[in-house]
Amino acid sequence: MKQKREQWGSRWGFILAAMGSAVGLGNIWRFSYAMGEGGGSAFLIIYLLAVLLIGFPVMLIEFSIGRRTQTDAIDAFKKIAPKSGWFIAGVMGVLAAFMILSFYGVIGGWSLRYLFEYLTGGISGDSSDFFVGFIGGTFTPVLWQLLFMAMTIGIVYLGVQKGIELSSKWMMPILSFLLIALAGYSLTLGGASEAFAFMFQPEWDAFRDPQVYLSAMGQAFFTLSLGMGAMLTYSSYLDPEERLTSSAAIIIALDTLFALVSGLVIFPALFAFGLDPAEGAGLVFIVLPNIFEALGGVGTLVGLVFFVLLSMAALSSAISLLEVAVAYFIRKTNLGRKKVTLIVGLVIFALGVPSSLSQGAMDITVFGAPFLDFMDAFTGNLLLPLGGLIMVLFVGWTWTKKEILHHGDVGQQAWGPLYVFTAKFVAPVAILLVLVIGLMNW
Numbered sequence: 266m267k268q269k270r271e272q273w274g275s276r277w278g279f280i281l282a283a284m285g286s287a288v289g290l291g292n293i294w295r296f297s298y299a300m301g302e303g304g305g306s307a308f309l310i311i312y313l314l315a316v317l318l319i320g321f322p323v324m325l326i327e328f329s330i331g332r333r334t335q336t337d338a339i340d341a342f343k344k345i346a347p348k349s350g351w352f353i354a355g356v357m358g359v360l361a362a363f364m365i366l367s368f369y370g371v372i373g374g375w376s377l378r379y380l381f382e383y384l385t386g387g388i389s390g391d392s393s394d395f396f397v398g399f400i401g402g403t404f405t406p407v408l409w410q411l412l413f414m415a416m417t418i419g420i421v422y423l424g425v426q427k428g429i430e431l432s433s434k435w436m437m438p439i440l441s442f443l444l445i446a447l448a449g450y451s452l453t454l455g456g457a458s459e460a461f462a463f464m465f466q467p468e469w470d471a472f473r474d475p476q477v478y479l480s481a482m483g484q485a486f487f488t489l490s491l492g493m494g495a496m497l498t499y500s501s502y503l504d505p506e507e508r509l510t511s512s513a514a515i516i517i518a519l520d521t522l523f524a525l526v527s528g529l530v531i532f533p534a535l536f537a538f539g540l541d542p543a544e545g546a547g548l549v550f551i552v553l554p555n556i557f558e559a560l561g562g563v564g565t566l567v568g569l570v571f572f573v574l575l576s577m578a579a580l581s582s583a584i585s586l587l588e589v590a591v592a593y594f595i596r597k598t599n600l601g602r603k604k605v606t607l608i609v610g611l612v613i614f615a616l617g618v619p620s621s622l623s624q625g626a627m628d629i630t631v632f633g634a635p636f637l638d639f640m641d642a643f644t645g646n647l648l649l650p651l652g653g654l655i656m657v658l659f660v661g662w663t664w665t666k667k668e669i670l671h672h673g674d675v676g677q678q679a680w681g682p683l684y685v686f687t688a689k690f691v692a693p694v695a696i697l698l699v700l701v702i703g704l705m706n707w
């Protein structure tokens with residue numbers, strides 16, 4: 266018999282770890298540029314709808330699969346539906362873990378590099394030149410990516426309780442505190458009213474662009490860590506009796522709040538300096554350093570706080586991505602957690618090198634986009650919604666109503682029937698519609 270499977274130490278340990286997974290580069294780096302490109306408020310409204318109508322049911326569905334089966338993303342499907350094809354969702358999930366973490370580690374590395382720059386006085390000169398020069402390098406960005414991956418590997422290596430849970434219990438409160446402090450400061454810079462208008466005043470034209478729907482839904486999946494078994498894997502370390510619905514509600518509410526407050530950090534500062542929100546993926550790494558520089562002495566401190574925040578948020582998410590693959594290979598091989606974590610982590614690092622090099626050192630493009638940008642869009646806008654779709658179909662259409670209610674921990678709730686209806690119809694139809702329309706327009 267193998268060793269007993271690991272479990273969380275407490276319910277709050279699980280919630281904080283899942284929150285750590287959800288809150289990441291997606292909330293700050295990806296949210297701000299997607300919103301900037303998606304016309305601000307229109308993107309925000311569609312994104313909030315997607316979180317509510319798709320994010321919540323999909324998260325509860327992942328939780329119910331994980332808590333019910335107490336195993337990894339691939340085995341979970343084989344356990345409930347042996348001799349069927351549903352486990353493809355798990356296979357896609359483990360593949361997505363490799364793909365997402367490969368480029369996530371690159372950006373985590375950038376964030377670490379900036380952290381160290383601000384530790385030693387900040388970035389001098391033109392921040393755009395600095396960024397382009399840095400990410401276009403061959404060895405330096407790869408070295409920072411390696412450092413970031415080493416930290417990720419280190420935490421996962423220590424296990425569910427001593428690594429993931431403990432680190433999340435430290436990082437999440439610190440993150441929240443730093444974010445609120447930064448937002449408070451940013452709102453004093455003079456761009457607050459313009460930022461509020463940009464974020465909250467609907468601009469109807471943007472609703473006509475189908476691409477905004479796809480990117481808003483992709484963002485909902487990405488920021489909530491859905492569609493590839495991360496939440497499934499985390500919930501598999503829960504006691505089968507543990508509550509789910511309130512946990513899902515807390516995680517989703519706080520993740521959304523985190524994204525909104527990040528917007529209140531970035532956009533007021535942006536408008537205060539008359540800069541363009543549609544700057545794209547470089548927003549956080551080019552525009553913000555410009556602002557920090559313009560703030561003078563205090564800017565170095567603000568920059569340091571910001572990149573500590575970004576790096577921690579990235580790290581607590583990266584560990585959940587690594588854990589999806591690690592959980593699978595721990596069961597599949599007899600190498601044990603430590604060896605599996607090292608091997609899988611290093612393989613993912615290696616897979617990320619082309620993403621890093623695609624930023625200027627070499628010409629690595631797919632469909633005309635640099636490899637990293639392609640991986641980002643491909644996984645977020647396509648792979649995750651597709652994985653989520655398969656999971657809702659699996660639960661909605663192969664489980665009995667009683668199973669859906671019981672394993673989703675919705676049995677006693679008045680909105681039980683609404684949840685079943687959403688799982689069966691609303692969520693799958695919404696995902697499919699957005700996917701098809703988005704792809705036709707691509």
Ligand code: TRP
Binds near residue numbers: 492493495
């Ligand atoms: N949610 C994280 C973020 O917002 C990224 C992330 C972690 C993720 N685990 C995931 C995305 C699993 C998709 C699937 O940055």
